[in-house]
Amino acid sequence: MRSRLLAAVLVLALVVSTALAVPLALMIASARTASFAAQRQHDLAWFVTLALDHSPGGIRRVTTEMARYTAVYGDGLVLVDSRGDQLAATGSGSLTRPAIAAAAANALRSQQIAAPPLLLPWSRGTVVFALPVGGPTTVSGAVVLDANVRLAAADLAVSWGVVGAGLAAVALSFALLALGLTRWLLQPLRELQAATQALAAGTGDVRVAGRSGPPEIRELGARFNGLCEALAQAAQQQRDLVADASHQLRNPMAALRLRLDAAATDPGSIRKNRLALGAAATELSRLEQLLDGLLQLARADSFAVGTATSAQAAEIRCTGWWVLSERVDAWRPTACRSQITLCADENSWSGEVAISELDLGQMLDVFLDNAIRYAGRSAEVRTSIQRHGSTGRFVLCDNGTGLPANELAAATRRFWRSARTSAQPGSGLGLAIADQLARAHHGRVSLRHTDPAGLTVVLELPIARAQGK
Numbered sequence: 001m002r003s004r005l006l007a008a009v010l011v012l013a014l015v016v017s018t019a020l021a022v023p024l025a026l027m028i029a030s031a032r033t034a035s036f037a038a039q040r041q042h043d044l045a046w047f048v049t050l051a052l053d054h055s056p057g058g059i060r061r062v063t064t065e066m067a068r069y070t071a072v073y074g075d076g077l078v079l080v081d082s083r084g085d086q087l088a089a090t091g092s093g094s095l096t097r098p099a100i101a102a103a104a105a106n107a108l109r110s111q112q113i114a115a116p117p118l119l120l121p122w123s124r125g126t127v128v129f130a131l132p133v134g135g136p137t138t139v140s141g142a143v144v145l146d147a148n149v150r151l152a153a154a155d156l157a158v159s160w161g162v163v164g165a166g167l168a169a170v171a172l173s174f175a176l177l178a179l180g181l182t183r184w185l186l187q188p189l190r191e192l193q194a195a196t197q198a199l200a201a202g203t204g205d206v207r208v209a210g211r212s213g214p215p216e217i218r219e220l221g222a223r224f225n226g227l228c229e230a231l232a233q234a235a236q237q238q239r240d241l242v243a244d245a246s247h248q249l250r251n252p253m254a255a256l257r258l259r260l261d262a263a264a265t266d267p268g269s270i271r272k273n274r275l276a277l278g279a280a281a282t283e284l285s286r287l288e289q290l291l292d293g294l295l296q297l298a299r300a301d302s303f304a305v306g307t308a309t310s311a312q313a314a315e316i317r318c319t320g321w322w323v324l325s326e327r328v329d330a331w332r333p334t335a336c337r338s339q340i341t342l343c344a345d346e347n348s349w350s351g352e353v354a355i356s357e358l359d360l361g362q363m364l365d366v367f368l369d370n371a372i373r374y375a376g377r378s379a380e381v382r383t384s385i386q387r388h389g390s391t392g393r394f395v396l397c398d399n400g401t402g403l404p405a406n407e408l409a410a411a412t413r414r415f416w417r418s419a420r421t422s423a424q425p426g427s428g429l430g431l432a433i434a435d436q437l438a439r440a441h442h443g444r445v446s447l448r449h450t451d452p453a454g455l456t457v458v459l460e461l462p463i464a465r466a467q468g469k
Helices: 002-051 056-073 098-108 150-200 215-265 270-309 320-337 357-374 430-440
Strands: 076-081 086-090 126-134 139-148 341-344 380-388 391-398 444-449 455-462
Touching (some): 002 126, 098 126, 098 139, 320 357, 320 380, 357 430
Parallel strands (some): 341 380
Antiparallel strands (some): 444 455
């Protein structure tokens, strides 16, 4: 790819440079030809002025100046009278040459001499110029100049060399620019290729720098890093889940085995068998509760990974106050049976948050269930929603027994149970599931002490963006 990109850029650079250099070179050649012709015409005009003196002294002076001119410039000169007879000649000038004779004849007839051909660096030979001596009606002679183009062509070659050097400099600049451009474009792609190969080979910690290249490639690198982080997080969550589940399931399984073994070793006692089978059923219920919690936790983990790796996922939203009031109404009979006062603030914020009704309801169920179960009799649980910047803040506050300060941070860990509530039924997965769902929706769950007593649970979720934006 690098070779093809370099070739394309260099070919384009050469085409553009040539398209600019060729007209410039031809313009320089045309200007040098015009300058060459104007200079020789000026020299001829000076000799015509000298030839107007027809005295013997004047002829000698013209002849002397012609010889000096030929010695300096190397060009030949011919002076003819009105009849076309040669009066003086120097250098290569001679009427025996057809071009000079024709130019002299045309000048005696006052005919305009054709413009010289375009000079090029490889031009050789001479160009003939001629002017009549006298006025338009009385021509007393003519002066013919046989001008050599060698010096003008050499000067033109130098000018073309400068243009060629400029063209080479432009081509070199384009080559360096192409090298830098290809490196700027391809270096992050090589990093992505190497990182992809490492990821396919099973390397866990894979990242790309993403500091160079166009914005689209840098964005691709950032998305790739997000994918790697999500995969690493999913792998770690899988390992943690397996370890925690095996640890938590070991005790109910062992207790169930003991109950069944005890029933098998004492078949004569029906009452004991019934008690053993009842205890076994209790252990099975514990196992079912644990498995249900693990399934919900697995769903939350799966949703978190899917949200992290799908940047184009459709936006979801719901009205937080509607879900909260609906869940409070659903839990109010249970709260009444436990002598818990459950209420919702009617003045709460009624905007939309970026989460589905199902997930928000599941998290609120966890918070309300824990508050009713552990706050204690005659406790009061107040719920509300507030807007705080770009987030919607759900607050569930009770005045029950609460949690010690050293247990608040551990409450969202998987299978964690407080020492005060370990005797009551539960799997220790509810708050962990809620915390995972909140983080999957770019929110968070926090617990703090309620003054003077009790527990406050705060769920923060981003506010849904306005439709059409």
